[in-house]
Amino acid sequence: MADFAAKEIKAFAYRRSTIQKGYANQTLHVDLASADVVMKPVSEEMKEIFVGGKGFDLWLLWNSVRGTTRWNDPENAICIASGPLGGTPTYPGSGKSIVCSISPTTGSCIDSNVGGFFGPYLKFSGFDALEIKGKSERPTVLFVDGMNERIQILEVEGLPDEAHEISRILTDYFGQGKPRSISVVSTGPGAQHTLIGCLNFSWYDFKRSRSRLKQAGRGGIGTVFAEKGLKAIVARWDPVTLAMNDPADMETLKAVAKLHSQEIVEQDPKQNQMSSVGTAHLVTIMNDYDLLPTKNYRFGRDSRAPEMGQEVFRSLFDEGFDGCWIGCTLSCSHGIRDFVPFTGPYKGRKVFVDGPEYETIAGCGSNLGIFDPLFVVEMNFYCDTYGLDTISVGTGIAFAMECFELGLISAEDTGGMDLSFGNKEAALTALHQMATGKGFGATIGQGVRRMKEIFAREYGGDRLLMEDIGMEAKGLEFSEYMSKESLAQQGGYGLALKGPQHDEAWLIFLDMVHNFMPAFEQKAEALHWFPLFRTWFSLCGLCKLPWNDVTPPDNKQTAEPAKVMRHVEWYSQYFSAVTGRAVTPPDLIFMSERVYNFQRVLCLKMGFGRREHDTIPYRAMGPVSAEEYDSRADRYDGQLREVHHVDIEGKSTPEKVGLLRRLREERYELLKDAVYDRRGWTRDGIPTVATVKRLGIDFPEVLEVLKAHGVV
Amino acid sequence: MVKVGGRELAWREGMTIADALEALGDPYPYAVARIGERIVVAPGFATAAIPDGAEIFLLPLVAGG
Numbered sequence: 093m094a095d096f097a098a099k100e101i102k103a104f105a106y107r108r109s110t111i112q113k114g115y116a117n118q119t120l121h122v123d124l125a126s127a128d129v130v131m132k133p134v135s136e137e138m139k140e141i142f143v144g145g146k147g148f149d150l151w152l153l154w155n156s157v158r159g160t161t162r163w164n165d166p167e168n169a170i171c172i173a174s175g176p177l178g179g180t181p182t183y184p185g186s187g188k189s190i191v192c193s194i195s196p197t198t199g200s201c202i203d204s205n206v207g208g209f210f211g212p213y214l215k216f217s218g219f220d221a222l223e224i225k226g227k228s229e230r231p232t233v234l235f236v237d238g239m240n241e242r243i244q245i246l247e248v249e250g251l252p253d254e255a256h257e258i259s260r261i262l263t264d265y266f267g268q269g270k271p272r273s274i275s276v277v278s279t280g281p282g283a284q285h286t287l288i289g290c291l292n293f294s295w296y297d298f299k300r301s302r303s304r305l306k307q308a309g310r311g312g313i314g315t316v317f318a319e320k321g322l323k324a325i326v327a328r329w330d331p332v333t334l335a336m337n338d339p340a341d342m343e344t345l346k347a348v349a350k351l352h353s354q355e356i357v358e359q360d361p362k363q364n365q366m367s368s369v370g371t372a373h374l375v376t377i378m379n380d381y382d383l384l385p386t387k388n389y390r391f392g393r394d395s396r397a398p399e400m401g402q403e404v405f406r407s408l409f410d411e412g413f414d415g416c417w418i419g420c421t422l423s424c425s426h427g428i429r430d431f432v433p434f435t436g437p438y439k440g441r442k443v444f445v446d447g448p449e450y451e452t453i454a455g456c457g458s459n460l461g462i463f464d465p466l467f468v469v470e471m472n473f474y475c476d477t478y479g480l481d482t483i484s485v486g487t488g489i490a491f492a493m494e495c496f497e498l499g500l501i502s503a504e505d506t507g508g509m510d511l512s513f514g515n516k517e518a519a520l521t522a523l524h525q526m527a528t529g530k531g532f533g534a535t536i537g538q539g540v541r542r543m544k545e546i547f548a549r550e551y552g553g554d555r556l557l558m559e560d561i562g563m564e565a566k567g568l569e570f571s572e573y574m575s576k577e578s579l580a581q582q583g584g585y586g587l588a589l590k591g592p593q594h595d596e597a598w599l600i601f602l603d604m605v606h607n608f609m610p611a612f613e614q615k616a617e618a619l620h621w622f623p624l625f626r627t628w629f630s631l632c633g634l635c636k637l638p639w640n641d642v643t644p645p646d647n648k649q650t651a652e653p654a655k656v657m658r659h660v661e662w663y664s665q666y667f668s669a670v671t672g673r674a675v676t677p678p679d680l681i682f683m684s685e686r687v688y689n690f691q692r693v694l695c696l697k698m699g700f701g702r703r704e705h706d707t708i709p710y711r712a713m714g715p716v717s718a719e720e721y722d723s724r725a726d727r728y729d730g731q732l733r734e735v736h737h738v739d740i741e742g743k744s745t746p747e748k749v750g751l752l753r754r755l756r757e758e759r760y761e762l763l764k765d766a767v768y769d770r771r772g773w774t775r776d777g778i779p780t781v782a783t784v785k786r787l788g789i790d791f792p793e794v795l796e797v798l799k800a801h802g803v804v
Numbered sequence: 805m806v807k808v809g810g811r812e813l814a815w816r817e818g819m820t821i822a823d824a825l826e827a828l829g830d831p832y833p834y835a836v837a838r839i840g841e842r843i844v845v846a847p848g849f850a851t852a853a854i855p856d857g858a859e860i861f862l863l864p865l866v867a868g869g
Contacts, residue, residue, distance in 0.1 A: 362810070362861050373843075377836055380845040403841045601865055605835050605846070643864040645810070648832045654865055 095250035096261055098233065102127040102245040108218040108238060111338045114176030114670040115139060119152065120219040120243070122234060124320055125166060125226030127245050134220055141788060143631040145175030146203050147687040148221040149192035150694060153201060154793075156225060159697050163196040163312070164319050166226050172211065172277070172325075173221035176671050178633020179212030180339075181332050183349040183666060184356055185635030187212055187417025189293060195311035195590075196287040197484075197539040198567035200700040201691065202311030202590050205630050207416030207425060208293030208304075209275035212633070213238065213327035216336055228321035235266060238329045239273065251323050253281040254477040255292040256443070258324055259303040263296065266326050272296040273330035276303065278323065279314035280479025285529030286537025288484035288569075289314025292476060295416050305446045306416050306425060309481035310593050311568055312539075318479070332418050340672030348665045356421040356642050364641050365402070367414075370424040371450035372405040378454070382724075383574045383600060385459045387513050388490035389563055389711050390720050392574040396463035400453050404465050410444075422638050433470050435520045438477075448472040448482075454572035455486025460493060461513030471523060478527040480537075483593075485526070487569035488536045489519050491543060491562050500553035506532040540564035560710045566591035566700065575712050577727075578604040580615040583763050586708040587619060589691050589701075595636070596623045602654050616766035625660070627684040632667065639663070686787045689771075689779045690794070696778060697797045703777040706764060714756045718745040721752070728752055778803050806854050809862040821849040821860060836863040 109116050121130040134148075142151050149171035156169040171192045180186040189211030195202035214222055217238025224234070231251065235244040251258060258278040267274045276294040283289025291308040308314075339345045360367050375397060378384035382392035398404075408428050415423035428445040448456075448468050456471035457463060475482045489511075495501045496511035503510060509518045509532055525533025535546060540562045547553035563570040568591025575581040581604070584597030599618055602608045609615045629636045639659050647653050660677045668674050675683075695701030714728075715721040721728055722745055732738040732748060736755050740748055768775055772783035778801055784790045798804070806815045808824045821837050821844060837844045837852070838861040844852040854860060 363863055376843050377845060380843070380848070381835075402843070406841075601835055606833055606865075640865070647864060 096265065097249045098246040098265075099248075100244055101232075101247055102129060104129040104243040106131060106218065106241055106243065108241045111216065111336060113340050113672050114337045115144070116215050116218050116220045118219060119148065119221045119223065120236070121223045121225070122243075122245070123226040124224065124228040124232060124245070124322070129243050129245070131219075139176075141686055142690075143176065143683050143687065144220060145173050145178070145188075145633050146190040146192060146627070146630040147690075148173045149190055149203065150201065150687065150691055152221060152223045153192050153194070154690075154694055154697070156223065157194060157698070159699060161194060161698075163194045163199065163316055168194045168225070168316060170224045170313060170316055170320070171221055172214065173633070174211030174215045175631055175633025177337070177666060179215055179332065180334065180337055180345070180349070180670065181417075181419040182334055182346070182353060184353055184420045184422050184638040185417065186633065187295075187420065188629070188633050188635050189214075189308070190630045190633070191291060191308045191313050193311075193313045193316045194698065195313070195567070196315045197312050197541065198591055198700070200566065200590070200695045200698045202313060202568070203630065203691075204291075204308035204310045204313055205595070206291065206293045206308035207306040207635065208295040209417070210277055210293045210325075210327050212332065212417070213275050213329035216329045216332070217327060222325070224320065224322070224325075227319065230321065231323045232321050233262070233323050234325045236325070236327045237266075238327065248323055253284075255280040255305060255479055256303075256477050259292065259294040259305060262324055262326050263294065263303045266328055270330055271303070272298055273328050275327050277325040278479070279317045280477055281527045282475075282478030282480040282537065283314035283318040285534055286480065286526050287312045287315050287539050287542070288481050288488065288537055289316075289318055289479045290475075290481040291317060292479065299412055300410075300429075300444070302444060304416070304425065304427065304444075305476055307476065307481070309483060311590060312481070312484075314479045314481075337670055339670045341669040344665060345669035348662050348669065352638060352659070352662055353419075353421045355644060356638060359645065360422065360642050363643070366422050366424040366637065366641055369402045369406045369409070370414075370426045372426075372448070372453060373402040374450040375453055376401040378450075378573070379458075381605060382577070385454055385490075385572050385574055387461045388459060388494040388561060389570070389574060390494070390717070391723060392576075394458060394463065397458060399463045400457055400465050400468065405448070405453075408465065408469070417635075420635075422635075422642065424637065428469055431469055431473065433473060435470065436474055436524050438473070443473055445469050445473040446476060451572050452482040452486070455483050455490075456519070459486050459490040459572060460519055462516055462519065464516060467516045467520075470520065474520075474523050474527070478523070480523070480526060483571050484539060484569040485523060486572070487563050488540055488543065489522055491540050492522070492532075492536050494561055495547060495553060495558065498557070500558065501547055501551050505551045539567065540569050541567045560716045562709055563711060564592070565708045565712075566705055568592060570712065573598070573600060575600065576714050579759055579763055580609060580618055582708060582713055582760055583615060583619045583767055585712060586706050586760070587764070587767055588623070589688070589695060592708065592712070596626055598622075608654070612762060612766040613770075615763060616770040619767045620770045621655070621681065624681045624684040624688055625655070627688050628663075628680045631683060631687060686789055689783060689787055690789050692773075692779055693784070693789075693794050693797055696801055701777065702801070703764060703768075703775070706777055708760070710753060710757070713760060714752055715749060718749060721745050721749050774803060776801075806857065807859040809860065815854065815856045819854045821852045821854060824854060824860065825849070834862045835865060837861065838863060
């Protein structure tokens with residue numbers, strides 16, 4: 093702390109706007125190169141069409157970038173927003189921030205959502221969204237002080253690179269005795285040396301007297317942040333009350349918030365136990381359904397999975413309130429106190445670890461062929477403090493391990509590392525190398541898409557095989573679910589706008605386990621409704637988990653249990669109560685449909701967003717190797733015979749692999765057709781003019797992009 | 805006596821989750837059940853024995869984050 097020094101480059105005094113029905117009605121724009129600070133009004137049209145959150149981010153990003161803009165160009169923006177419902181302290185899950193930028197790994201627009209206090213504090217400080225452009229030549233901190241109506245751009249010295257230290261020091265420095273009034277956005281040294289950097293958003297844990305971290309992990313936004321010379325963005329605000337959002341109908345808001353909050357308190361202990369064990373409960377369930385990725389998604393099950401099950405993590409988690417937003421009764425952000433890393437710069441020191449969640453357990457554990465919970469905790473800690481996305485780190489190392497085992501790369505290429513599955517020491521070494529940019533870990537940190545190019549070009553690796561087993565689409569690494577046996581989930585991953593992240597559509601259970609959607613049209617309908625409703629949360633500043641990880645006791649008796657329609661009704665009431673816009677559930681879908689299609693056109697503007705970009709590796713569709721096929725031969729033989737009516741008598745395993753592949757790839761293409769039709773897109777995956785007109789997003793610049801791609 | 809999804813049921817030796825659901829006349833296609841810390845997925849309902857006095861929680865559709 094004694095070494096930390098900050099020098100003011102720019103101070104900007106402003107008059108904080110009063111929040112009106114969930115909106116501050118202005119946005120904040122900062123250019124780090126010129127130190128310009130500008131406020132712009134939010135129009136009624138902008139609220140009507142883009143709602144808030146991700147919608148505002150995308151609109152700001154659209155106006156910031158050209159089709160030729162690359163992730164490290166100064167005009168690329170990092171946009172952060174809450175949403176009109178964000179910051180409501182009594183409604184569970186109302187503290188999300190949504191971040192958008194042009195991604196280093198996909199080259200297109202990426203969005204990532206995250207808990208913590210930043211988004212609400214930014215809004216209460218007077219801004220619905222923040223746009224940061226330009227680059228600073230020296231380490232910079234941006235301070236948005238809503239309490240004193242002042243924005244500062246500071247050059248800093250002596251601030252460490254590691255995220256936990258940055259958050260601790262800046263919370264102390266700016267908090268002035270009120271640490272809960274501070275939220276810090278930062279990244280870490282890994283973001284400077286890889287393309288898979290994440291952002292850490294802090295929230296102050298009053299009981300434990302420490303800043304805790306949540307991550308906007310996907311797509312390398314942390315790398316963009318580091319490239320801009322940013323060390324941190326800090327928001328300061330106090331107090332948080334239900335009245336802060338100026339809700340149009342306080343009584344309805346109180347009533348609906350109480351209903352949802354109480355239901356969670358009553359039902360969560362009987363259901364998924366999110367408040368005591370979080371998403372760690374999924375590990376053994378996924379394993380038992382053959383859905384837990386192991387050894388780079390080759391298999392979905394391993395007998396050692398219970399060694400990382402909910403019982404184990406329940407015993408490791410520190411007891412206490414773990415809500416990443418004030419008053420959230422789901423409170424699923426669990427952590428581990430006094431963990432002592434056994435490698436790296438924190439070796440032998442007690443640290444607090446935020447997590448792990450399911451994705452990290454699967455990505456940095458089972459998918460590497462490792463079933464040691466303490467190893468996963470160590471990977472979790474270092475990914476966070478280095479500013480690295482645990483999903484891309486896990487999926488990236490898993491790919492490198494499979495390439496190593498297949499002989500596509502050798503120990504000579506890895507700097508002597510034995511990257512065999514299960515090698516914990518090698519995985520941690522690779523992670524530490526990502527933080528320094530040295531060694532083979534730095535290559536893994538380029539992401540799976542670039543690894544494929546590097547391995548083929550420099551080491552002579554078999555490119556076609558790597559295309560089959562490299563688990564990325566659009567340049568983004570897959571999140572941690574096996575999609576081989578669920579066509580709908582293949583679409584959920586492949587047709588997601590930003591790349592294969594399950595937050596847009598998670599349909600495995602509906603499709604594979606329950607077989608609720610046997611027809612293409614049913615899958616297409618699911619791939620319409622679910623991505624749109626999930627998008628709606630990101631427009632409003634909300635977390636999705638209270639929607640469907642806890643359900644009403646009688647939910648199963650409803651017509652469509654997967655939609656949890658009572659909660660959808662509550663969300664309609666919540667939106668109406670805050671904003672004063674009377675809406676019904678179909679209106680929520682329409683709001684999202686506008687932004688969803690706009691995002692697809694933004695992808696198109698950036699050179700993506702067509703049918704060819706919705707391709708997924710065959711490993712996501714079926715067995716690539718004879719070993720994978722033979723491990724589930726009864727399943728695959730049965731499907732060839734009974735579903736596809738193929739005579740497999742006398743066929744060798746490689747022949748059957750080929751037959752199944754042709755059929756599954758055909759089905760995936762048919763699914764694309766059905767989904768594009770349902771979404772009102774051309775067969776090339778582009779929204780039609782009629783669709784953008786129906787949605788009211790037929791701005792001249794949108795029509796121009798469509799026209800440039802032959803859609804008139 | 806056992807409790808299954810909040811409903812009480814007389815226990816008998818060898819009773820499984822599938823038996824209990826049948827006795828309750830509950831045809832819903834549950835995917836996951838929990839007995840204490842023990843997770844049981846649907847294919848295992850027919851063989852997962854319920855101890856006397858146990859409470860079985862029937863988990864909703866696992867919907868992902």
